[in-house]
Amino acid sequence: MTGQIRGELRTVPVPDGLAGMRVDQAIARLFGLSRTVAADLVADGAVVLDGSAPAKSDRVHPGAYLEVTLPAPESAEAIVAAPVDGLVVVYADDDIVVVDKPVGVAAHPSPGWTGPTVLAGLAAMGQTVATSGAAERQGIVHRLDVGTSGLMVVAKSEHAYSILKRAFKVRTVEKRYHAVVQGHLDPFRGTIDAPIDRHPTHDYKWAVVSGGKNSVTHYDTVEAFPAASLVDVRLETGRTHQIRVHFSALRHPCVGDLTYGADPTLSRRLGLSRQWLHARELAFDHPSSGDRVRFTSEYPEDLAHALRVLRGED
Structure with a gap:
């Protein structure tokens, strides 16, 4: 991150649980960022601690105020359709699309990742996804690591997004x-x-x-x-x-x-x-019919x- 700072300004008090933490670590915890991204924000002057620009190694104390200009997320339009080798649609209807994700593919765009994504691959296949969720991960209700292959379900309708997010939260999805x-x-x-x-x-x-x-x-x-x-x-x-x-x-x-x-x-x-x-296996209640659906994936060649x-x- 260099140059003009753009994004959303957030002002939050430091909670007791982060007392004594380094500034970059506290920002990473508060906003769900990697420590590298948090440190870059400090270096670029996008962080103010109690009115002053801190060093990333400075320590925070309870009640101090952090002002952080978060980087602007990629918009939904920024997800460019791009075919993904090995990405297979196992099942699709108006509510969901279940994919078999190959290794080396991320679920969605994220800071620092320039490789292929499930969302870009689905867009290249003509599959539309729900607009709910953060702009860069719309329709995503769960994720797999880049280095992990196998089954993922993505919501296509807003109704499915809501139902599946809750299903994962209350642990009725079998993974x-x-x-x-x-x-x-x-x-x-x-x-x-x-x-x-x-x-x-x-x-x-x-x-x-x-x-x-x-x-x-x-x-x-x-x-x-x-x-x-x-x-x-x-x-x-x-x-x-x-x-x-x-x-x-x-x-x-x-x-x-x-x-x-x-x-x-x-x-x-x-x-x-x-x-x-x-x-290997993913099972959940279909968000519209309520029927239990189950999908299985074979091992990739490696x-x-x-x-x-x-x-x-x-």
Whole structure:
């Protein structure tokens, strides 16, 4: 961010829970930004703390006033239709479109991301989406990481957007993932109940942190190999990087997930350049009919190849 500052001016008091935090960290927490974007805002003079321009490392105290000029979001018109290789529409009607998202594709535009997005791909297919939601992520009711493949549902009607957002909030949507994790889980079937929040020192990572958001992951071992296990995962909550963080905290990171401690030698042997994690199944009540609908996605070739190597087939 350089040059003239444009966007929305927000003035907020610092809450007690952020006492003693660095300015960039406090801004990231308050407005849901990455620490990098928050630091850029401070450097560009878009932040005022109690009437003065702070340094990003200055500390905030309760009751102080932060004035932040947030960057203007991309408008809906700024989403340029662009075909996305490998993006498949599994199902579509007037209310919803269910897609099978390939690896390397983001759900929607975001600061710093210049690669393909689900919304741009849908626009290229002639699929319109609901106008509800922030301008750059209209119709999006949940997301998958760029490095995670599999099923996503996007709302096409305003009615569907409202119903699906609530369904995700009250946890009536069933989200099942398959993951290959290092080693063997003990017990083979169980629940990980550990709070997650931003990593205390790395703004691009998340971690199990005391006082973080409630996060619950259920898992069941499907198949065990000498060096790894294929597990079926059901999410009760939907935190950013939840599966990756939870299994890493157990010292069984997703194979290929170098960000969260995976063995690079094993990753190379399996030919993986990303985490072995796939959104396998998605089930929810259709927003108009109320009928339960269920969708399943097959493994993409990179994950299928890694499994064959683990089984000794390749």
